[in-house]
Amino acid sequence: MAGHRAELSPTEGALLAVLAGGEQSGYDLARRFERGVGRVWSPAKGHLYVVLPRLVERGWATSREVVEGKRPQKTLYRITRKGRSALARWVDEPIEPEPDRNMFLVKLFFGDLTSKESMLEHVRRRRDDAAELRAQIEEMQRLADASGEPQGVYPWLTRRYGLMWARMVIRWSEEAEEAISVARATPGARFLRRTKN
Amino acid sequence: MAGHRAELSPTEGALLAVLAGGEQSGYDLARRFERGVGRVWSPAKGHLYVVLPRLVERGWATSREVVEGKRPQKTLYRITRKGRSALARWVDEPIEPEPDRNMFLVKLFFGDLTSKESMLEHVRRRRDDAAELRAQIEEMQRLADASGEPQGVYPWLTRRYGLMWARMVIRWSEEAEEAISVARATPGARFLRRTKN
DNA sequence: ACCACCATGTAACAGGTTACATGATTAA
């Protein structure tokens, strides 16, 4: 779809983006993801240690080994000027429109292939997940407000998006639960489900 | 994350789901995706012809070759009982909560790495994409209503979700455009952007 | 003559996940 492939893979981009916050080790990066953007995007641990040396190879980062007292030796990575400009280009790159390859929506669309009870479970689970997300974001927001530090627009807008998304999903789930409950089977649905098990 | 991997890959599941609608060729399947769930999930054409024979190999489908007049020979696939039960299990399988690996949100979160103008472009593009999706769904809905045929709850709920999503994104985009426009650079943002190019 | 559509496939590659392996330090 995007003609020529991107200069940076998603993992490379995200890693460089966090690395732009200062020199750190692979382990540090993993932690930052956990307690930061992780909810929205996070690299597999194994992958991380494969990608980091590649960033150095391509000139987007430099590395140096340090030994702190008797602690295990670690490698610190620092983004380069070249890395920063590749990173800016990566951020600028247009993003594919959503919804794209959304498993929830595919399975929802084919809901007639299983029982009402199963589909109601999916819907309730969605609502619960969304409610949890909403709570998490509200908590983050409280912490950010309380910290007194000036907050960036972008993290704020990211939380805001998450919050609006969560509310929308909760509203939809309630409608959906009702709609599925009262729905009569579609013609053909019985046939599709007939041999389920 | 999901412990043991699924019996069916996403492509296998989606393919079987469409195949549950009747015996058809790989080409037919591709077309159905285009004019159906495709907006939400669609296999790469190349992949399709790799997966189909595998479905047969594993007993989820059977195939037979047909020649219609002088047309090129084609292979028709039909789902089996075993395929139907695997499919039902696939649909029932719990779905990972969203947002998950959302490129838009990662790039948004790291918006300080580029210029306001770039981020405003992302936001406007999002709003336009959402507006287009909304229009497409409204059109689909009109067609479905006009057709007179009884419509399934699930396709309806899928459209409904898409519509609510699109509206939410449009509202968010308007807020975001305003917020980015008036925002002052975050402390540190200038440094991050300094060497952009 | 050319284009759109019908119809199927292969090979190379990219990107990512999982499980496994190793080993030190520090706090309870």
Next chain:
DNA sequence: TTAATCATGTAACCTGTTACATGGTGGT
């Protein structure tokens, strides 16, 4: 002594994308 945290890596595997290759039919 046990568990959590620090710290890094490898190998096998899965899934999917892209580009390429082939060739007939039907309409303008």
